[in-house]
Amino acid sequence: MAETYRVAKLPIRMRGFVDPDTNAQFEGYVEPGTYFVLEERSGPAGSDSDYARLEVPTLGALDTWICVRWRAQQYATLADQEKPAPAVRLPFSDEPMAVPEEKLVSLLGGVSEFRYDLDQAYYPWTLPGIRVPLGPPSFNNCCTFVEALTVRAFADVHGDSFAWDARRHRQMMIASSEDLFSPVTAAVESGMAILAPSPDVSPHPWTLIQGWRAPWRSGHTFLIVDHHPATDKVLVLESNCAHGLDGVGFRGIGNLRDKGLQPPAEWWKKPEVWTWRQLCATYLHRQQAWLKVKNRSWSRLSPTDP
Structure with a gap:
């Protein structure tokens, strides 16, 4: 029998409370979306109401109580949902556009000293087909980091077989509201990645x-x-100014410039490392692209077995 967990589906923005009572201390708003349920309770005596405690990583306490029903009014739907199976780990060994993992890792030294700045972002090197502002100063943001690392790796390995241009660059920067997941679109359309089967499947390496x-x-x-898969932990590589970072590093672990360029041994046992479930509860609206990366060993997990 498939493993399941309890979820709450919120069609509207709702108020969160410290206790299962709308007279309790207000903690913050819970945006529309699907959340994991930690606990269910009836409301105070005589209130004819039901409450659920949700996992909400965007709130300071990481969880909060919402009123899911008051009398005949249903505010949220509770349901059992199957836990996604681990992703099938594709080797990409026969994929013409794949890049060896060591190429991506070798480039990280060029971005390890960069600090995060949302508005003042620079690149450590040139990229094919476009002009980008080069550092110093050594500042970047999430979009420029991902573009710099992935595009440089694929361009170095494939040369003229890999095309990048101003349109793809604008997609990485989400320059248009017509496609709010355009970095994923750019990665897939350029040949760097394949589109994941759904936004909710367990993530693939890279x-x-x-x-x-x-x-x-x-x-x-x-x-x-x-x-x-056993712990649901994910090794997140990003440029950020939160979660223990000021620049490029691993979420919950630290900056590359402080921790070095290798993931810690048994990183999945560290309590500060996020789970896929936490990421899903934080980024309620998301898309994923699986980069074509072969010869994987950097994470210390099996390259092919979940």
């Missing part, structure tokens, strides 16, 4: 994610180097 905390604000572009 997955590019475009996520939004709410439609359509607080967006973030980042890479998942690997997923450890």
Whole structure:
């Protein structure tokens, strides 16, 4: 029998409370979306109401109570949902456009000293087909980091067989509201990646994610180097100014300039490392592209077995 977990589907923005009572302390708003349920309770005596405690990583306490029903009014739907199976780990060994993992890793030294600045972003090197501002100063943001690393790697390996231009660059920068997941589109259309079967499947090694905390604000572009199915932990590589980072590094672990260019041994056992479930609950709206990366060993997980 498939493993399931309880979820709450919120069609509207709702208020979150410290306790299962609308008279309790207000904690913050919970945006429309699907959330994991940690606990269910009836409301105070005589209130004819039901409450659920949700996992909400965007709130300071990481969880909150919402009123799912008051009398005949249903505010949210509770349901059992199957836990996604681990992604089939594709080797990409016969894929003409694949790049060896060591190429991506070898480039990280060129971005390891970069610090995060949303508005003042520079590149460590030139990219084919476009003009980009080169550092110093050594500042970047999430979009420029992912573009610099992936495009340089594929261009170095494939030369003229790999094409990049101003249109693809604008997609990586999400320059148009017509496609709010355009970094994923750019990675797929350029041949660097394949589109994941769905936004909710477990991530593949070297997955590019475009996520939004709410439609359509607080967006973030980042890479998942690997997923450890038994613990659900994900090794997130990103440029950020949160989660223990000021620049390029691993979420919950630290900056590359401080921790070095190798993931820690047994990174999936570290409590600060996020789970895929936490990421899904944070970036409620997301798409993923699986980069064509072969000869994988950097994460210390099996290249082919979940």
